[in-house]
Amino acid sequence: xxxxIETQSLSTSTTGRPMIGKLLLLDAGVSGLNGIAYLAxxxxxxxxxxxxxLTLEILGAFLLVWAGALAWIGTRDPVPxxxxxxxxxxxxxxxxxxxxxxxxxxxLTGIGLIWCLAQALVVAGFAIEQYVVLRAHR
Numbered sequence: 549x550x551x552x553i554e555t556q557s558l559s560t561s562t563t564g565r566p567m568i569g570k571l572l573l574l575d576a577g578v579s580g581l582n583g584i585a586y587l588a589x590x591x592x593x594x595x596x597x598x599x600x601x602l603t604l605e606i607l608g609a610f611l612l613v614w615a616g617a618l619a620w621i622g623t624r625d626p627v628p629x630x631x632x633x634x635x636x637x638x639x640x641x642x643x644x645x646x647x648x649x650x651x652x653x654x655x656l657t658g659i660g661l662i663w664c665l666a667q668a669l670v671v672a673g674f675a676i677e678q679y680v681v682l683r684a685h686r
Contacts, residue, residue, distance in 0.1 A: 568632050568681045572622030575635070575674045576615045582667070583611030597660035614638075632682055639675035643668045 565573075586593065586608030590601045597604070621631045645653075646668035650661055 566627060568629075568678065568685075569622045569624075569627050571674065571677055571681060572618050572627065572632065572635060575639070575678075576618035576622060578670065578674075579611045579618060580615035583608045583615055586611065596657065597663055598656035599654050599660070603654065629682060629685070632678060636675050636678040636682065639671050639678065643672045643675065646671070 586604045588608075590604040590608065593604055594601045599607075618635060621627060621635060624631075646664050650656065650664045650668070656664060
């Protein structure tokens with residue numbers, strides 16, 4: 549009896565883009581949409597979420613730059629594992645920052661608190677998935 553184990557390479561895949569690239573591009577899309585929402589809707593979201601217009605605009609600009617970096621990394625062939633690992637660490641830092649914000653670093657409304665914790669869960673999910681994929685390809 550012969551057992552055959554197949555793993556997906558970080559560089560190529562028979563089904564198209566490697567999983568880590570797909571995760572990075574999805575992360576880029578979510579980050580970019582949030583960035584656009586924070587920039588375009590800062591004057592509406594400040595009252596709903598709690599942070600000032602300026603804080604939301606800064607977050608929005610940062611998220612657009614982050615999304616651009618994620619998209620660039622996610623479209624490399626092969627995806628550099630070191631950069632993908634740095635993204636995972638950056639996502640974990642974002643989660644830690646979100647928890648700090650939720651527990652008083654910024655003054656949030658009730659909806660802002662729920663939003664902050666919900667997006668922290670989404671980002672934690674990205675970090676976990678990125679970790680699993682990277683670990684599988686060591």
